[in-house]
Amino acid sequence: MGQVKNLHQGCLRCYGAAGSILVPDETDVQGLHQKRYGYNRALTRRAFMKFIIKFFPEITIKSRVVRKQMVKQLRDNLRVLLKPIDPNIVLDREWDKLTVETQLPEADVGAAIIEVLSNTSGIAYFLDVQEYPLIDLADVYDKTAALWLERLRGKTFSVRCKRSGQHSFTSLDVERDVGGLLGENSGARGVDLRNPEVQVRIEIRDQNLYIVNERFPGIGGFPLGTQESVVSLLSGGFDSTVASYLTLRRGMRTHFCFFNLGGREHELGVKEVAHFIWSKYGASSRVKFVAVPFENVVAEILKNVDDSQMGVVLKRMMLRAATHVAQELEAQALVTGESVAQVSSQTLTNLTVIDRATDMLVLRPLITMAKGEIIRMAAEIGTEDFAARMPEYCGVISVKPTTRAKLFKIEHEETKFDMSVLTTAIAQARYMNIDEIANEDVQHADVEILSAPLFDAVILDVRAPLQAERTPLRAGNIRIEKIPFYELQTKFAQLDKEKTYLLYCDKGVMSKLHAAHLVEQGFRNVKVYRPAP
Numbered sequence: 001m002g003q004v005k006n007l008h009q010g011c012l013r014c015y016g017a018a019g020s021i022l023v024p025d026e027t028d029v030q031g032l033h034q035k036r037y038g039y040n041r042a043l044t045r046r047a048f049m050k051f052i053i054k055f056f057p058e059i060t061i062k063s064r065v066v067r068k069q070m071v072k073q074l075r076d077n078l079r080v081l082l083k084p085i086d087p088n089i090v091l092d093r094e095w096d097k098l099t100v101e102t103q104l105p106e107a108d109v110g111a112a113i114i115e116v117l118s119n120t121s122g123i124a125y126f127l128d129v130q131e132y133p134l135i136d137l138a139d140v141y142d143k144t145a146a147l148w149l150e151r152l153r154g155k156t157f158s159v160r161c162k163r164s165g166q167h168s169f170t171s172l173d174v175e176r177d178v179g180g181l182l183g184e185n186s187g188a189r190g191v192d193l194r195n196p197e198v199q200v201r202i203e204i205r206d207q208n209l210y211i212v213n214e215r216f217p218g219i220g221g222f223p224l225g226t227q228e229s230v231v232s233l234l235s236g237g238f239d240s241t242v243a244s245y246l247t248l249r250r251g252m253r254t255h256f257c258f259f260n261l262g263g264r265e266h267e268l269g270v271k272e273v274a275h276f277i278w279s280k281y282g283a284s285s286r287v288k289f290v291a292v293p294f295e296n297v298v299a300e301i302l303k304n305v306d307d308s309q310m311g312v313v314l315k316r317m318m319l320r321a322a323t324h325v326a327q328e329l330e331a332q333a334l335v336t337g338e339s340v341a342q343v344s345s346q347t348l349t350n351l352t353v354i355d356r357a358t359d360m361l362v363l364r365p366l367i368t369m370a371k372g373e374i375i376r377m378a379a380e381i382g383t384e385d386f387a388a389r390m391p392e393y394c395g396v397i398s399v400k401p402t403t404r405a406k407l408f409k410i411e412h413e414e415t416k417f418d419m420s421v422l423t424t425a426i427a428q429a430r431y432m433n434i435d436e437i438a439n440e441d442v443q444h445a446d447v448e449i450l451s452a453p454l455f456d457a458v459i460l461d462v463r464a465p466l467q468a469e470r471t472p473l474r475a476g477n478i479r480i481e482k483i484p485f486y487e488l489q490t491k492f493a494q495l496d497k498e499k500t501y502l503l504y505c506d507k508g509v510m511s512k513l514h515a516a517h518l519v520e521q522g523f524r525n526v527k528v529y530r531p532a533p
Contacts (some may be wrong), residue, residue, distance in 0.1 A: 049106050051117060052127040052203075052210070053078075053098040056220045059122065060096075074098065074122040074223035077284035081120065085112045111470060114216060119280050121249045122226075123218030127201070129210040137169055140202065141178045144211050148200050149186045156192035157182070158199055165206035174202060222251030224285055228332040229253040230363065231290075231325055233318060236270040236390040238374050239337025239366055241277060241383040246365040247335050248282045254335065255287045256434070257325050259294040259318055265489070266390070267291060268517050271437050272485065273386040275509045278434045280382065289437050290325050292429040294318075296421050304416040311345040312405045313413055316357035317422055323358045324426050333361040339369055344401040353405040385464065389486045437509065447515045449528045450502060453478045457500040459529055462488055462510050473504060475529075485510045492518055492526075502529035 059070050075093050082089045082100065086109055090101045100117070102109055117126050132143050144159075159179035161171040182200065183191055201212035232244040234256045247254045256274040260267050274289050297317055305313050322334050338346045345354070355362055366374055378384040453459055453475050461468050462485040473480055483491050485505070495501065503511035508530045518526045 048101065048103045049110060049113065050129050050131055051100040051113070052129055053100065053117065053218075054124050054126065055097070056122055056124045056218070056222065059222065070122065070223055070226050071098070073226050074120075077122070077223055077225065078116070078120060080284045081116045082113065085109050085116070117218065118216055119219060120224075120284075121219055121221035121251060121281070122223035124220055125215055125217050127210075127215055128213040129203070130213060132209045132211070134167075134204060134207045134209045137174065137177050140174060140204075140209060141181050143209065144178055144200065144202060145182065145185065147211055147213060148182065148198075152182060152186040152188040152198055152200075154187065154189055155197040156189050156195075157186075158191060158193050158196040159202065160199060161202045161204065163204040165204070167204065171204075174204070178202065219249055219281075221249035224248060224251055224282055225253055227251040227253075229255065229287075229329065230333045230335050231255045231257050231322055231329060231331045232335040233257050233259070233322055233337075234270055234274055235259075235337075236266065236273050236386065237337070238371075238378045238384070238387040239339065239342075241273055241337075241387055242374050242377050242381065243335055243337040243365045244274075244277050245281060245377075245381050245383070247363065248277070253285050253287060254278075254282060255290065255325075255329050255331060257290045257292065257322050259292050259321070261294050261298055264517070264520075268513055269386065269390045271513055272510055273383055273390070275434060275437060275507075276386065277381075277383065279507060279509075283435075287434050288329060289432045289434050290329075290429055291432070292321050292325070293425055294321075297425050300417055300421045304418075305413045308400050308402045309405065309410055309413045311401050312350055312353060312410055313417070315345055315354045316410070316414070317417075319354060319358045319360075319362070320422060321426050321429075323360045325429065326360060328431070333363050334358070335363045335365070337366055337374075338364050339366045339371075339374070342371060344403050347403045349404045350402070353407050353410055356407060382464075385484075385486050435509075437513075447512065447519055447526075447528055449508075449512075449530050451530060451532045453502055453529055454500060454527075457502050457527075459502045459504050460488070461504050462514060463505050467506070471506070485514060488514050489517070492523065497525060500525050500527065502527050504529040 053074075055071065055074070059067055062070065071093055075091050075098055078098070078100065079089075079091055082091070086102045086104050088103065090099075092099045092101075100113065102113065114128075117123060130143070130147060132139075134140070157179075159175045159182065161174040161178075163171040163174065178200075179191055182188065201215065203210040203212070227250060230247055230252045232240065232247060232254050234240045234244060235258070244254055244256065256270075256278075258267065258270045258274070271289065278287060294317075298314065301310050301313055301317070319334065326332075326334060338351065340351075341347055344350070351364075375384065378387055455478070457478065459473065459475055459478055459480045461473050461480055461482045463482075464484055465482070468482055488503075492501075503515045503526065505511045508528065511528045511530070515526050515528045
């Protein structure tokens with residue numbers, strides 16, 4: 001049971017009405033919101049939400065025509081991504097910003113909208129704002145106090161105001177008057193204009209007042225679709241996943257090309273990480289996942305190519321195949337995760353020889369990055385868990401690999417290679433829409449998909465821990481256990497074989513892929529739980 005607690009006037013924004021509410025005993029409201037959404041914001045239950053989106057600076061310095069086109073593309077991308085959250089969401093385009101407004105309660109859609117805006121390229125930062133009609137300076141203070149007073153207690157702060165239009169006061173007047181009253185009434189430790197713990201932001205545009213509740217960083221870059229398409233050679237490790245993210249962030253529609261060297265586990269893992277990267281950073285545009293069977297190509301190299309030259313020859317074969325894939329998809333460049341001197345095949349000399357296998361541009365976003373930097377970025381974008389647990393399938397391992405390949409030697413070794421093997425591999429490549437990559441596996445393995453859980457079954461939530469914590473799964477009295485997708489293959493065999501297990505994830509992709517793989521391994525007590533929308 002909870003207890004009735006009276007709220008300070010400054011908490012009216014959090015609950016939408018004055019008076020008392022029922023809250024859990026000894027519950028810290030701020031802590032609840034941090035746990036649920038992962039952001040340092042006051043728990044809110046507003047009747048509607050509004051966000052102001054500020055563009056990536058490189059967009060703002062473009063010519064008027066290019067800037068207009070990029071902003072339109074950003075708005076179109078956001079419409080695709082936000083409509084499933086709120087079909088009636090409103091996006092308004094202005095010269096220096098986009099505004100997003102929903103009439104749905106924040107408790108229903110707030111975290112989902114913030115997640116989308118945080119991961120959409122083209123956005124420098126965005127503001128969660130409260131909008132009011134402008135009355136006078138006294139009212140500006142009242143509205144600001146209602147939102148910020150309690151949150152300043154015991155902290156240093158400053159007030160910053162941006163103002164445009166004709167008014168009887170200046171921005172400095174707003175900062176001085178509102179800041180002085182907040183300092184007197186909030187219990188703050190004081191005003192610090194240089195390095196405050198909290199910054200209260202106010203914007204006044206003509207007769208509209210905007211009080212900023214929180215400022216969120218975006219990922220920057222250009223809106224997806226404003227640059228040409230590319231094909232990323234994806235192995236699923238740290239390097240190729242980060243390289244793919246960087247091209248998406250730069251506005252390039254990025255297809256994924258995977259060279260299967262003989263591992264079913266590897267293909268499963270690469271499909272998962274490809275779908276994760278696309279769904280988080282590129283879902284406004286459909287792309288392809290292409291799987292090229294390369295087992296026979298590797299076998300041909302091992303049988304006929306000199307040991308020291310095998311690594312370079314394999315990379316050249318991959319570029320040839322990827323070039324064909326790119327031409328099929330009308331892409332303009334290939335993308336790899338190579339970094340100078342990270343491994344023997346990545347010396348500048350070897351990369352030069354490798355690139356001679358194709359006339360297509362090869363982009364290497366990580367070319368000067370150290371491995372530690374790449375791993376840190378993988379952690380930031382959410383691919384570290386995938387990469388750390390990705391099964392490794394080395395195509396060729398040379399005893400003494402060359403670091404200074406000679407083109408004439410490599411071409412001589414390739415005369416021993418039966419090129420019809422490569423041609424066959426290219427012809428057998430499978431092209432799948434990224435949002436449908438699980439369907440083929442499910443149909444092949446005959447996995448049952450249920451829209452309602454079985455009474456005596458156990459639901460296995462296979463989402464990443466943070467995602468499962470932010471949006472907990474509810475299924476009545478049905479038992480739910482959490483086993484992240486990257487631990488499922490090792491832990492499933494230890495579960496009660498007499499029980500039926502229903503795999504669940506938000507999009508249904510991870511659950512379908514793993515269910516199909518478990519069925520192929522002989523487990524018959526696994527199904528997919530996919531609730532009806």
